[in-house]
Amino acid sequence: MAEPFLIGAHMTGGYGAANILEDCTLSVEKGQIAVIVGPNGAGKSTAMKAVFGMLGLRGGHVKLDGEDISHLSPQDRVARGMAFVPQTNNVFPSMSVEENLEMGAFLRRDDISGTMRQVFELFPILKDKRRQAAGELSGGQRQQVAVGRALMTRPKLLMLDEPTAGVSPIVMDELFDRIIEVARAGITILMVEQNARQALAIADKGYVLVQGTNKYTDTGEALLADPEVRRTFLGG
Amino acid sequence: MDFLNAVVALTNFVLIPATAYGAQLALGALGVTLIYGILRFSNFAHGDTMAFGTALVILITWAMQDRGIQLGPLPTALLALPFGIVLTAGFVLATDRAVYRFYRKQKAAPVILVIVSMGVMFIMNGLTRFIIGVGDIRFDDGERFLVTAGGFKRATGLAEGLAFRSTQALTIVTAVIVVALLFWFLNRTRTGKSMRAFSDNEDLALLSGINPERVVTVTWIIAAGLATIAGTLYGLDKSFKAFNYFQLLLPIFASAIVGGLGNPLGAIAGGFLIAYSEVGFTYAWKKVASYILPESLAPDGLVQLLSTDYKFAVSFAILIVVLLFKPTGLFKGKAV
Numbered sequence: 001m002a003e004p005f006l007i008g009a010h011m012t013g014g015y016g017a018a019n020i021l022e023d024c025t026l027s028v029e030k031g032q033i034a035v036i037v038g039p040n041g042a043g044k045s046t047a048m049k050a051v052f053g054m055l056g057l058r059g060g061h062v063k064l065d066g067e068d069i070s071h072l073s074p075q076d077r078v079a080r081g082m083a084f085v086p087q088t089n090n091v092f093p094s095m096s097v098e099e100n101l102e103m104g105a106f107l108r109r110d111d112i113s114g115t116m117r118q119v120f121e122l123f124p125i126l127k128d129k130r131r132q133a134a135g136e137l138s139g140g141q142r143q144q145v146a147v148g149r150a151l152m153t154r155p156k157l158l159m160l161d162e163p164t165a166g167v168s169p170i171v172m173d174e175l176f177d178r179i180i181e182v183a184r185a186g187i188t189i190l191m192v193e194q195n196a197r198q199a200l201a202i203a204d205k206g207y208v209l210v211q212g213t214n215k216y217t218d219t220g221e222a223l224l225a226d227p228e229v230r231r232t233f234l235g236g
Numbered sequence: 237m238d239f240l241n242a243v244v245a246l247t248n249f250v251l252i253p254a255t256a257y258g259a260q261l262a263l264g265a266l267g268v269t270l271i272y273g274i275l276r277f278s279n280f281a282h283g284d285t286m287a288f289g290t291a292l293v294i295l296i297t298w299a300m301q302d303r304g305i306q307l308g309p310l311p312t313a314l315l316a317l318p319f320g321i322v323l324t325a326g327f328v329l330a331t332d333r334a335v336y337r338f339y340r341k342q343k344a345a346p347v348i349l350v351i352v353s354m355g356v357m358f359i360m361n362g363l364t365r366f367i368i369g370v371g372d373i374r375f376d377d378g379e380r381f382l383v384t385a386g387g388f389k390r391a392t393g394l395a396e397g398l399a400f401r402s403t404q405a406l407t408i409v410t411a412v413i414v415v416a417l418l419f420w421f422l423n424r425t426r427t428g429k430s431m432r433a434f435s436d437n438e439d440l441a442l443l444s445g446i447n448p449e450r451v452v453t454v455t456w457i458i459a460a461g462l463a464t465i466a467g468t469l470y471g472l473d474k475s476f477k478a479f480n481y482f483q484l485l486l487p488i489f490a491s492a493i494v495g496g497l498g499n500p501l502g503a504i505a506g507g508f509l510i511a512y513s514e515v516g517f518t519y520a521w522k523k524v525a526s527y528i529l530p531e532s533l534a535p536d537g538l539v540q541l542l543s544t545d546y547k548f549a550v551s552f553a554i555l556i557v558v559l560l561f562k563p564t565g566l567f568k569g570k571a572v
Binding site: 074075078079084086089090091092093094095099102103104106107149153 | 444
């Protein structure tokens with residue numbers, strides 16, 4: 001089997017002396033959706049940060065498209081086609097929606113209007129609100145701005161840290177639909193989700209993390225069907 | 237007629253001087269607020285950066301005057317200003333490389349950077365005095381007045397005169413141009429937008445590939461430019477004395493905080509608010525009052541709320557009131 005598009009293999013590391021991640025492995029195939037679920041404090045967000053280079057690794061490596069990127073800074077990883085949407089503080093609040101998108105494309109020197117049009121097609125509400133400050137938008141709209149900003153670099157890999165945190169269930173469904181749409185456009189997606197059931201339903205691959213290490217790894221479908229996973233993590 | 241005289245007196249003694257002073261404060265406060273927004277500390281060295289820049293402008297002005305270079309009706313200092321800005325920016329950038337960058341790399345707390353900036357302030361303070369001395373220096377030349385009091389009286393037949401000094405006009409015009417340029421830069425250019433983005437959300441700016449060192453460099457250059465312009469305008473309008481610039485720090489900080497630290501629009505509003513209050517409180521209103529009020533009510537005293545010696549108390553009082561009731565400033569600034 002060929003090597004996956006993105007692989008974070010045997011990642012070990014943490015913020016202080018203690019390791020939060022212990023031999024954690026995540027991978028995702030091109031154009032697919034991988035979802036990380038798990039209880040609070042399992043190290044889901046930390047694993048994302050490790051993949052994105054915001055956390056120093058003591059062990060393991062990260063490879064993108066066959067190339068070892070473990071030593072690259074987050075900025076350099078952006079230049080390599082990775083984009084990250086943090087869980088909180090993921091927009092520029094005093095800047096307009098349009099300016100937020102422009103800042104997303106900061107590294108690009110070519111014409112960005114085409115990409116901006118695509119983002120507006122994906123999230124039509126943003127087009128109506130493009131002159132409004134992002135900080136004045138509702139939670140769901142703000143998440144759309146955040147995802148839109150990340151898409152402006154035309155990434156090959158989009159990393160989402162709990163994109164549906166704090167939005168209403170209706171908006172959540174809508175966001176999941178949009179994420180599937182993004183994946184269909186050929187963009188690989190790695191995301192952390194609280195709403196495990198819904199997220200696994202759209203996942204090609206699912207990871208259940210517990211205490212910084214892989215507990216279960218399978219297709220989303222299989223994890224949803226697994227009685228053990230259902231009982232311990234999905235509430236029956 | 238009396239009413240017109242009152243209006244003229246008010247314009248002459250309050251509105252015009254306060255507007256010019258407000259423009260100078262606004263330019264100073266814009267520098268403070270930009271540094272706060274991007275580098276996230278209150279730069280106590282800003283007043284002395286103004287003094288340093290102005291001292292350089294004065295030296296260049298003298299050199300130009302010696303060679304017979306003049307600007308006709310406009311002060312020669314205007315010609316020297318661009319050179320002064322470049323030199324000051326160079327000095328400030330060198331300070332950043334030598335001092336601030338070290339603390340930035342360590343991710344030092346803002347309060348440490350404030351103390352560091354006080355150290356820089358004392359050094360610049362001494363340096364400026366060493367270069368140009370501690371005395372009072374007037375360096376304005378060219379046409380003194382746009383409108384003279386005597387000329388105004390003859391032209392209108394009013395008892396009150398209205399003087400409009402060319403340095404006051406120059407201050408106001410320059411401030412308008414500089415502010416317009418600054419806002420165009422911040423809102424329309426790629427670099428300006430990246431500065432706003434960095435100020436808004438530093439982490440996300442990094443994730444978007446914005447280079448923090450470049451943003452910081454541009455910010456220092458703009459702040460140095462604003463400081464030199466504000467200092468030179470203040471010096472032309474009044475006079476240059478190193479100690480006065482050090483004292484200006486208080487009203488400038490008051491302006492920036494009252495308007496909302498980190499908010500450029502707030503800095504301008506704050507500058508004018510502080511200037512009008514300061515002049516309003518320390519002006520002897522007797523003349524204006526005696527024109528408007530009937531004879532029987534005419535005041536005996538000067539009707540001066542506060543002696544000019546206490547003018548800084550006005551900035552302090554406004555600062556405290558705003559911080560008590562609206563800690564983020566009148567415009568939405570960052571929490572202090």
